[in-house]
Amino acid sequence: MKYLVTDDSKLARLSLVKSLKANVGEAEIFQAENGAVAVETMKKENVDIVFLDLTMPVMDGYEALPKLLEHNKNAKVIVVSADIQEKAKEQVIALGAQLHVQKPINAEKMKEILELISHV
Ligand SMILES: [Mg+2]
Known part of the structure; x- marks a missing residue:
């Protein structure tokens, strides 16, 4: 199983990687600082599970999501965002995300997420 953690905040990435x-x-965990790097990583590594921030420079999560799935x-894409507005949630689910979860994600919350997506 390959994982990709995408966030423009290095601190947010490190926190997610830790969880x-x-x-x-010791799974294969890749990191990307924006959507464009995430798409490039997907092309090279064909990752299975992507954690995706929405607000990022260069290419944001909304634009990256369909390209990743392409x-x-x-x-499986899990959007991890501070924006918990229902509209944002609906939009990313419509774009093909499996889940939309609120930052931050500790180890316990990560366990729940991994269990949830293993059933879809
Ligand atoms: Mg961000």
């Missing part, structure tokens, strides 16, 4: 490692151990339609 992820607490659950999946390269791997079986990838």
Whole structure:
């Protein structure tokens, strides 16, 4: 299983990677600082599970989401955002995200997320 953590905040990425490692151990975890880097990583590595921030420079999460799925339609995308407005949530689900969760994600919340997406 390959994972990709996408966020323009280095601190947010490190926090997510830490929560992820607490659950999946030494899996392959890639990082991207914007949507464009995430799409490039998807092309090269064909990752299975993507954590995606929405507000990022260069290419935001809304634009990256369909491009990620274009390269791997079986990838599961979890949008991780501070924006919990219902409209944002509906929009990313319509674009193909499996889940929309609010920042921050600790190890326990990560466990719940991984369990949820293993059933879809
Ligand atoms: Mg951001």
